[in-house]
Amino acid sequence: LRRGYPEVVYGEDKDASQILHILQAMAATGTPLLVTRVHEEKAAQICAAMPDMQYEPKARVLYKKGPISEHAVAQRLPVQVLSAGSSDIPVAEEAAVTAEVLGQKVQRFYDVGVAGLHRLLHLLDELSKAAVYVVVAGMEGALPSVVAGLVKRPVIAVPTSIGYGASFRGLAPLLGMLNSCAPGVAVVNIDNGFGAGYLASMIADMANAWKHEDSAGSGTS
Amino acid sequence: LRRGYPEVVYGEDKDASQILHILQAMAATGTPLLVTRVHEEKAAQICAAMPDMQYEPKARVLYKKGPISEHAVAQRLPVQVLSAGSSDIPVAEEAAVTAEVLGQKVQRFYDVGVAGLHRLLHLLDELSKAAVYVVVAGMEGALPSVVAGLVKRPVIAVPTSIGYGASFRGLAPLLGMLNSCAPGVAVVNIDNGFGAGYLASMIADMANAWKHEDSAGSGTS
Amino acid sequence: LRRGYPEVVYGEDKDASQILHILQAMAATGTPLLVTRVHEEKAAQICAAMPDMQYEPKARVLYKKGPISEHAVAQRLPVQVLSAGSSDIPVAEEAAVTAEVLGQKVQRFYDVGVAGLHRLLHLLDELSKAAVYVVVAGMEGALPSVVAGLVKRPVIAVPTSIGYGASFRGLAPLLGMLNSCAPGVAVVNIDNGFGAGYLASMIADMANAWKHEDSAGSGTS
Amino acid sequence: LRRGYPEVVYGEDKDASQILHILQAMAATGTPLLVTRVHEEKAAQICAAMPDMQYEPKARVLYKKGPISEHAVAQRLPVQVLSAGSSDIPVAEEAAVTAEVLGQKVQRFYDVGVAGLHRLLHLLDELSKAAVYVVVAGMEGALPSVVAGLVKRPVIAVPTSIGYGASFRGLAPLLGMLNSCAPGVAVVNIDNGFGAGYLASMIADMANAWKHEDSAGSGTS
Amino acid sequence: LRRGYPEVVYGEDKDASQILHILQAMAATGTPLLVTRVHEEKAAQICAAMPDMQYEPKARVLYKKGPISEHAVAQRLPVQVLSAGSSDIPVAEEAAVTAEVLGQKVQRFYDVGVAGLHRLLHLLDELSKAAVYVVVAGMEGALPSVVAGLVKRPVIAVPTSIGYGASFRGLAPLLGMLNSCAPGVAVVNIDNGFGAGYLASMIADMANAWKHEDSAGSGTS
Amino acid sequence: LRRGYPEVVYGEDKDASQILHILQAMAATGTPLLVTRVHEEKAAQICAAMPDMQYEPKARVLYKKGPISEHAVAQRLPVQVLSAGSSDIPVAEEAAVTAEVLGQKVQRFYDVGVAGLHRLLHLLDELSKAAVYVVVAGMEGALPSVVAGLVKRPVIAVPTSIGYGASFRGLAPLLGMLNSCAPGVAVVNIDNGFGAGYLASMIADMANAWKHEDSAGSGTS
Amino acid sequence: LRRGYPEVVYGEDKDASQILHILQAMAATGTPLLVTRVHEEKAAQICAAMPDMQYEPKARVLYKKGPISEHAVAQRLPVQVLSAGSSDIPVAEEAAVTAEVLGQKVQRFYDVGVAGLHRLLHLLDELSKAAVYVVVAGMEGALPSVVAGLVKRPVIAVPTSIGYGASFRGLAPLLGMLNSCAPGVAVVNIDNGFGAGYLASMIADMANAWKHEDSAGSGTS
Amino acid sequence: LRRGYPEVVYGEDKDASQILHILQAMAATGTPLLVTRVHEEKAAQICAAMPDMQYEPKARVLYKKGPISEHAVAQRLPVQVLSAGSSDIPVAEEAAVTAEVLGQKVQRFYDVGVAGLHRLLHLLDELSKAAVYVVVAGMEGALPSVVAGLVKRPVIAVPTSIGYGASFRGLAPLLGMLNSCAPGVAVVNIDNGFGAGYLASMIADMANAWKHEDSAGSGTS
Ligand SMILES: Nc1ncnc2c1ncn2[C@@H]1O[C@H](COP(=O)(O)O)[C@@H](O)[C@H]1O
Ligand SMILES: Nc1ncnc2c1ncn2[C@@H]1O[C@H](COP(=O)(O)O)[C@@H](O)[C@H]1O
Ligand SMILES: Nc1ncnc2c1ncn2[C@@H]1O[C@H](COP(=O)(O)O)[C@@H](O)[C@H]1O
Numbered sequence A, B, C, D, E, F, G, H: 001l002r003r004g005y006p007e008v009v010y011g012e013d014k015d016a017s018q019i020l021h022i023l024q025a026m027a028a029t030g031t032p033l034l035v036t037r038v039h040e041e042k043a044a045q046i047c048a049a050m051p052d053m054q055y056e057p058k059a060r061v062l063y064k065k066g067p068i069s070e071h072a073v074a075q076r077l078p079v080q081v082l083s084a085g086s087s088d089i090p091v092a093e094e095a096a097v098t099a100e101v102l103g104q105k106v107q108r109f110y111d112v113g114v115a116g117l118h119r120l121l122h123l124l125d126e127l128s129k130a131a132v133y134v135v136v137a138g139m140e141g142a143l144p145s146v147v148a149g150l151v152k153r154p155v156i157a158v159p160t161s162i163g164y165g166a167s168f169r170g171l172a173p174l175l176g177m178l179n180s181c182a183p184g185v186a187v188v189n190i191d192n193g194f195g196a197g198y199l200a201s202m203i204a205d206m207a208n209a210w211k212h213e214d215s216a217g218s219g220t221s
């Protein structure tokens, strides 16, 4: 088990039987299970064989949580996931569900893009409570900069391929986010909700570590 | 004289004597004169020969205004020029001076980028008074979208080549602005303050036309 | 209601029931309604449920106009929409219908590209009457420069993804338009007829403002 | 003061007197001071006028630390800064000095690129002790993936413009890092050592928070 | 027969009857036969007509080996084919099968990417025995550099189009591999397993030449 | 002597003595001589040693014409060279001087870009007399399409690197010209006046062939 | 009728009834007819209604030749069309059929790419007889340079989108051809067989002009 | 000592004293020494301090050969280095000198580009004698394909940044070489003569191994 975290399976190019094969081997070890980029039908086939797996269709994520105390989760400093548009929600959900499977408290704020700034400004109080932010945006990708200018914790920016023309399948928001004029922003691959949720979990684990005994543990796998 | 506006000279690749030659021919006609992209020394040489020319070093613009009544200008709905960073000011000044030479009232709001949103929000009342906005930004180029979400007049966005790395000499803000999620935004070339100031003047002339007799004049040259 | 204009819905990634849901909420407020990028079948489903919606198949736009006096519209300085080729017409229509829904008088001049200049030159008189131009072109995207050289009002250039090979899905006309050698041109995203029609409406409203009482109203939303 | 952190000055396009002007205003507030991208001569001029400023030539950073207890720093979970090649050191130093000015304990491991894997493997024990990693690499940019596969804390990847030809000024390592096959990696702009050091400090502050009273403070500025 | 090697047919754009036509002409000469990029159904049609052809579905390769002694092959210094991920296996198989048809001994080591370095390190002894390496990787494409740092024979790097977003269909690993910081690496086209397997065979033939009489033969065709 | 034409020397990366060495060898054969991309000082050094060489500073071309009858040249169908802007003239001159050295009658029409269409339209009669056109343009590169729509002979389009920002050093006019909507246009490399002048000469030689005895000569060298 | 040549219809985005409508209007004038990019079914529909139209499926071209004397054609200096690979043939055929419809004698030499140079060298005598060459190639696009080095007439190079990976849909051969080291080469758009065939016809008409009375006719339309 | 080969120093970003420091440490071990990308003055400073170092100015390489028997070298199957143009010679020399320092017999054939095919064809007999080819070309980069079609040993292709405009600093020949239609070609970075010479040495060592006892030695370092 790498890093106390589940080995994650990238489901895109694997068929149901390949995924089942991998999951059944892993299930034996009792770790949480996480498969990303799983289409609905594949998920149904797998869940039929492993009924304790759960599927989140918007996020296209298949998972089995580890034995997490809901009460302990509720106490945590949360990961906050924001999306600029409603079309960005599938990517935001991939981040959110990933973080939840990894034991985080997650709060969602969707469709709060910069063209309607008031929606974002109304959230200021809420935003002050997070350990870390995952900010998902397509088109010009301006939201992470604006958020990073308002808060004092790390912002993980996720460009999406939503848009057309000069978006060039996500290149526009990717470049925008890399050039963020607000410090405290780092970027993951286009549409990589999973990577953002995973990294946010690592950071949130540190922010919540003073409540745990394992905070100073050895870093190598 | 095209469009009642001066023929504008692009000074970049011309030497002082070439520019002088052109200006002296045009001066005879009495129109306003405008030369862009003129370095300081070239400007000094030209001004020595034509003392009624003026030079604006930040904007790198050399000009002679037409006979404009300062009073009439002061009454107009202004062109507002905003810049995200202080490094973007030369491009913003090229836009501002261009608009002024073309007879506009110009208001400047610099260093109001999205990483410090409060500076922009403090301007809301001022912003409500413009005919048109020129919004200049490098790096992620998010400012035009944010401004367009706050106002109800046209926004002309100018990407700048300020930045490094994944800015790719202005490609990042250019793509960002073209993908603006707020309607009412159009974009000119990277660093093209002149083009933005010129177009803003055309629009401001229409917004101020009810005070003039020439508003319904023929559109062709 | 932002800017006295309808909130516009981007229909591409939304299914009929999502769009219906949004429209029914907005319909209550009595504003004009505009949904872009709606395919024919989706449109049929929505119109079945909301019979006062209209659909323009070439433009892929679904709309309900506000209470506009046809007579007042006919008096206005028009928005003129030009297309270079006949393949660019869907994008040109998105611009034209958008402007009409926003209350503009619209004139269309299609298939007047630069390879057959005489067609354009025959229009010179007509062109002199517009408040603003939307010029739509794919391939080399030269039409906006040529038009801007002939008229004295703003030109909004719309590159299209029409073409093949080194068009690179609209990159060629996009770059061409950004580098226009004629001042007075600004550019929107590839295939973004909607954005051009919306911005043209904002400009045309100013050009027609001396006939209205609301011309000096506050600019912020 | 944003986020309890100094307002950082980007020195690239500012001359010595502009920077002095800004610093003298800030110095009054007693916060730490940080200016990045300052060339040697400019730094000398500024230090002559403000003798309590310090200059780090490799990192091209000018700074004045806040009142930090060296003892408290020594106790902290460190930020570890790794570089792949020796040519990447200036960028790595910009990250390292930034983190130090922001109060972090920093450990440096330079010239540990993937072509000589044994150098990296010898560090495994050391690597297990960090709160967060800044991994700097040019050329193929493979080091962050390899490091992320060996540790269980966040990796901030910094591509550099070191290299030639198909490096395309840092595009190659930038794309490589964005496509990292190891989760737990996020990326900042090419050559942006400052941004990585700043973000690493934010994360390290959380990892060290259980020793401080301010760990649950409000997140908004 | 060029170079003592079969004329290879690129099957992508040819239909079954075209391929059959070419193969039947070549079969007469008794050379080995190799057709790449053949989909399953096309292969079935061809094998029905030419029952001595064999098809390898993962590699999408159709072939008939020449009269090779299995015993002689087993003695050879092998071509080793490594893949970073399991999604890269089809490309790796195209390389492996190509080399086998050309008479090489091939060893496969799949899913040994840099995020799980231990898997690669366990292979060190095995790796020391190859004549040449074909290293296939998508995403950040780091594996060839790491392998080249561990071995002392040529590495042929094959970028794959596996991945999404900023992989830009294989551009990311292609640029990464071209910028490899380890000498001894050369690169073929994205997904070009065939080209790598062919070149590896040429090199392996030289490494095994001391066992053959033809090693100093004329190089021109 | 290839094709009855001089072997042309590319002067860019060669020093004066290297060029002299080559020219002196060629001078012996009595062919015309042509060296492109020669800076002024290099040219002076060479002309000092070979006084029958001539230098054209705008075109940066050094040459010695063959024994051409000025009278015969004057009778020919000319090559017409057009430039869009005045900054494009050096490239246009490289084309014009190349064609002249190769024995053509050349006519120049400069600064006739599409933003001022009337200048071009006044030339219509003149344009009808050419054998072939070389059309040079930077920025949006629209001139070749417009010219090709007006004439019935071949147009060779030369994009220039004149411009800034989204011109991307000539990429914008290059793509524009490749996507020309008028048939009869082919394109050479950015700033390649030489290549256009050379190809135009080949075509003009055919157009003038009925006056010569060599028109049906063998095509291979 | 532009240039004595048919107005050509681009069939890609038009349906059968639109094309029929255009053709029937043109048929009245008696000119030759040419429609490119027509799929088989569309062609069948059109030919059913206009039985004197002919369809060439490989070239995807629909046409009706003008009244050309086969005997006169046979006497002409031909247009020679070469293709590098067999996959490039559809583009080569579009060029060849276009030139034939425009009255040219056309000779085809296919699958003569540079990897098998002997096939090309065997053609040397044949090649010496052309007026002009259309050279079609995908992949590295080297054939036009090699041909231009062997002949003394103009070469029109056509890059194709054939290939995969780093071909980037024809970008590789496009750039290669633009950088041809042999003078006498100009390039048309990727896959633009039509444009090459049309331009070749214009050139061939000049090469054959001494047999016609119209060679010195007015060039403007 | 990695792979029995010298550790190579990349001299570009290091000053003379840094390089001296590294060399003096290495000199103690008696291995051959190789420093690439060293400008003339730096080289002079280093050679003054270490008189047994040699400098090759065209190749910009500084080296000390190991104790190689000139006689043994002369017997070997050579590495042949070809360049397309004379401007490519510095890169070709970097490859050639690298291979010589690594103990190879090297043969040079320069200025044999595809525009003058006969020069290459005259070499056919010579070419048949190599173990491996390094083929260096800028512009369209066609030479490696042509060479690979003529020989039966591996071709290492080196694109150069020689050229202008659409060469995009070597991108054109890089893409061309990656898309080579002849199998047996692999590519290194733009201008990377060193990498090609090094890899060629590894291959030549295998081709010459039957004369040595170490041919089956362990591959790992
Ligand atoms: N800074 C500028 N950026 C873009 N275009 C400009 C600029 N300055 C002047 N122009 C345009 O360039 C044209 C003049 O070019 P020229 O004839 O070379 O002086 C005019 O039509 C101007 O509209
Ligand atoms: N065709 C279009 N292209 C670009 N933006 C659009 C288009 N149609 C609507 N929009 C914008 O998209 C936003 C609505 O997005 P959504 O909330 O996802 O429906 C509005 O602010 C519109 O201005
Ligand atoms: N998968 C492949 N990728 C690249 N080149 C190939 C492939 N398969 C065959 N080839 C080459 O394509 C050429 C055959 O092309 P063709 O004549 O179109 O069948 C041969 O020279 C092969 O070397």
Ligand SMILES: Nc1ncnc2c1ncn2[C@@H]1O[C@H](COP(=O)(O)O)[C@@H](O)[C@H]1O
Binding pocket: D085, D086, D087, D115, E181, E182, E183, H007, H008, H009, H010, H011, H036, H037, H192, H194, H195
């Ligand atoms: N000209 C060159 N191009 C690419 N890599 C090189 C070059 N010269 C040396 N190297 C590699 O760079 C590494 C040395 O880098 P450094 O430690 O910075 O001197 C060695 O592994 C060499 O293989």
Ligand SMILES: [Mg+2]
Binding pocket: A085, A086, A111
């Ligand atoms: Mg919304």
Ligand SMILES: [Mg+2]
Binding pocket: B084, B085, B086, B111
């Ligand atoms: Mg600021």
Ligand SMILES: [Mg+2]
Binding pocket: C084, C085, C086, C111
């Ligand atoms: Mg048309």
Ligand SMILES: [Mg+2]
Binding pocket: D085, D086, D111
């Ligand atoms: Mg090193």
Ligand SMILES: [Mg+2]
Binding pocket: E085, E086, E111
């Ligand atoms: Mg794996």
Ligand SMILES: [Mg+2]
Binding pocket: F085, F086, F111
């Ligand atoms: Mg001009």
Ligand SMILES: [Mg+2]
Binding pocket: G085, G086, G111
């Ligand atoms: Mg073939």
Ligand SMILES: [Mg+2]
Binding pocket: H084, H085, H086, H111, H113
């Ligand atoms: Mg030469």
